Amino acid sequence: MTAIQAHFRAVAPPVVLMGAVLVLWQVACWAYPHPEPGPVSVAATLLHLMGKAYFWHNAAATGRSFLLASGISIAVGGALGLLIGSSRLLSWYLAPLLMIFQTVPKITLYPIVLELFGLGMAPKVAFGVMHGVIPVYFITSRLVAGVRKVLLRSARVMRLGAAERFYFVIVPAILPDMIATLRVSVALCLLGVLIGEMFASHSGLGFMAVNAINLGDTPVTLAVGFFLAFMAVGINTLLLYCEHKLRH
Amino acid sequence: MTENGQTDVPCVELRQVEQRFTTRKGGNVHALGPLDLTLRRGEFLSIVGPSGCGKSTLLDILSGLARPAAGQALLNGQPIRGVPDGVGIVFQEDASFGWLTVENNIAFGLKRRGLARDDIAARVEHALDFMGLRRFRTSYPSQLSGGMRQRVCIARTLVMRPSLILLDEPFGALDQQTRLLMGDELLRLWRETNATILLITHSLDEAVMLSDRIGVMSARPGRLIKLVETGWPRERDSTVVSSPHYGDLLSEIWAPLRAESNHHMAANNA
Ligand SMILES: Nc1ncnc2c1ncn2[C@@H]1O[C@H](COP(=O)(O)OP(=O)(O)OP(=O)(O)O)[C@@H](O)[C@H]1O
Numbered sequence: 001m002t003a004i005q006a007h008f009r010a011v012a013p014p015v016v017l018m019g020a021v022l023v024l025w026q027v028a029c030w031a032y033p034h035p036e037p038g039p040v041s042v043a044a045t046l047l048h049l050m051g052k053a054y055f056w057h058n059a060a061a062t063g064r065s066f067l068l069a070s071g072i073s074i075a076v077g078g079a080l081g082l083l084i085g086s087s088r089l090l091s092w093y094l095a096p097l098l099m100i101f102q103t104v105p106k107i108t109l110y111p112i113v114l115e116l117f118g119l120g121m122a123p124k125v126a127f128g129v130m131h132g133v134i135p136v137y138f139i140t141s142r143l144v145a146g147v148r149k150v151l152l153r154s155a156r157v158m159r160l161g162a163a164e165r166f167y168f169v170i171v172p173a174i175l176p177d178m179i180a181t182l183r184v185s186v187a188l189c190l191l192g193v194l195i196g197e198m199f200a201s202h203s204g205l206g207f208m209a210v211n212a213i214n215l216g217d218t219p220v221t222l223a224v225g226f227f228l229a230f231m232a233v234g235i236n237t238l239l240l241y242c243e244h245k246l247r248h
Numbered sequence: 249m250t251e252n253g254q255t256d257v258p259c260v261e262l263r264q265v266e267q268r269f270t271t272r273k274g275g276n277v278h279a280l281g282p283l284d285l286t287l288r289r290g291e292f293l294s295i296v297g298p299s300g301c302g303k304s305t306l307l308d309i310l311s312g313l314a315r316p317a318a319g320q321a322l323l324n325g326q327p328i329r330g331v332p333d334g335v336g337i338v339f340q341e342d343a344s345f346g347w348l349t350v351e352n353n354i355a356f357g358l359k360r361r362g363l364a365r366d367d368i369a370a371r372v373e374h375a376l377d378f379m380g381l382r383r384f385r386t387s388y389p390s391q392l393s394g395g396m397r398q399r400v401c402i403a404r405t406l407v408m409r410p411s412l413i414l415l416d417e418p419f420g421a422l423d424q425q426t427r428l429l430m431g432d433e434l435l436r437l438w439r440e441t442n443a444t445i446l447l448i449t450h451s452l453d454e455a456v457m458l459s460d461r462i463g464v465m466s467a468r469p470g471r472l473i474k475l476v477e478t479g480w481p482r483e484r485d486s487t488v489v490s491s492p493h494y495g496d497l498l499s500e501i502w503a504p505l506r507a508e509s510n511h512h513m514a515a516n517n518a
């Protein structure tokens with residue numbers, strides 16, 4: 001088996017599974033006639049939408065907010081995780097507070113976010129970060145705390161300082177698992193951004209979806225959902241591929 | 249220098265060294281000592297002792313990873329504070345870096361120390377040959393057996409050319425034949441580099457075969473209960489097993505160890 005085949009084998013199953021679900025759904029629609037649209041008609045609606053400039057305008061708005069929210073979540077959450085994971089003192093003080101924040105449904109903070117960020121891109125990004133940052137922090141801190149002590153002890157005996165141990169041992173030791181973390185947390189960032197768009201914005205796919213819901217336009221709602229699902233699978237596949245490349 | 253290459257300058261001096269730990273539940277474990285031991289510069293000393301008697305704890309103190317709770321640990325006459333220069337250690341557990349190939353694992357410490365590329369390459373080549381790892385140079389540790397991973401760790405320590413080499417049961421994961429061959433290689437390296445070696449081993453054969461002196465430790469808290477001089481010449485290898493003196497030495501260290509191990513088992517069952 002070549003390397004390419006091996007990587008392909010790692011990423012193909014979810015794609016195959018998604019295809020199978022779509023086929024089953026379409027078969028079910030044909031077998032039991034139903035007012036809700038099946039994949040084929042949703043796909044037709046999506047193709048139609050994809051011919052429109054406003055669709056791409058909204059998709060780009062969501063994409064920008066999503067990328068920004070993911071970047072901030074990874075940078076801030078990762079830094080918090082590395083710090084708190086390697087310091088017992090910090091973890092005593094901060095870890096419980098961060099976990100409490102995680103259990104708060106973010107939508108209840110909507111008035112505060114609106115107050116702080118107004119309407120537009122900022123509140124969407126804020127919602128994305130609020131959803132993504134704690135999982136990144138939490139898993140990173142667990143991964144750092146879980147690096148086998150004997151690896152760090154070896155590095156100390158080879159006279160690596162704290163910064164070198166961090167860069168040459170801790171970071172590479174946790175990197176493959178970090179990518180797995182990112183797969184979870186960027187999905188949450190996307191969710192947060194969409195929530196932001198539904199409540200605090202006049203652009204983006206979340207805004208389009210909520211408009212379609214309000215108008216009772218099921219095909220458009222589902223078409224936006226489909227498009228987001230494809231994007232999510234694409235991102236997930238890309239990260240899965242990176243993770244697979246990093247593992248030995 | 250004496251005839252077998254040793255000098256009288258002590259490399260390591262331990263005076264009444266003790267170690268205690270606080271357990272998670274707040275209990276107090278007296279893990280080691282009080283222990284007195286002097287390592288002569290250039291000697292090969294092995295330590296045997298019942299499981300849990302504090303052998304790894306002792307190496308932690310010598311490598312500067314842990315401070316003793318009481319007593320003094322000196323290296324070349326200086327108290328050990330932090331990790332001293334020139335000390336190499338091979339841990340009991342697998343310490344290979346999973347994200348690096350065999351050759352990059354071996355080169356790791358050398359690169360951090362900023363040695364010239366050519367020098368690093370030459371030392372790595374030598375170590376690959378020495379440890380029989382040439383075929384696996386581009387493999388990752390997960391693709392190797394436990395014994396080969398341990399060889400990677402030994403190589404990674406030896407390429408740094410430490411003057412004090414601490415080995416914690418380094419051949420534990422190797423088969424008997426490889427163990428014997430590795431022992432011979434270690435002796436050769438010891439002669440060539442004039443390093444001082446402290447070897448922790450569970451194998452009495454290995455201790456007798458390789459060492460100038462053998463220390464026997466008591467059950468926890470480990471103290472030194474016997475120190476045996478083997479009297480082997482510096483030029484020696486695994487063929488010493490056929491010497492008549494070999495059996496005498498074995499029984500000399502087995503007698504106190506047997507008593508301690510019985511004691512240890514009884515204490516653990518109580
Ligand atoms: N960090 C620690 N906290 C509490 N107890 C410890 C700690 N490290 C070691 N001990 C205890 O100290 C004693 C000595 O441990 P050590 O690992 O030095 O034994 P050892 O002689 O190397 O054993 P083995 O032959 O099994 O490797 C053991 O009883 C162990 O449980």
Ligand SMILES: [Mg+2]
Pocket residue numbers: 303304305340416
């Ligand atoms: Mg041990």
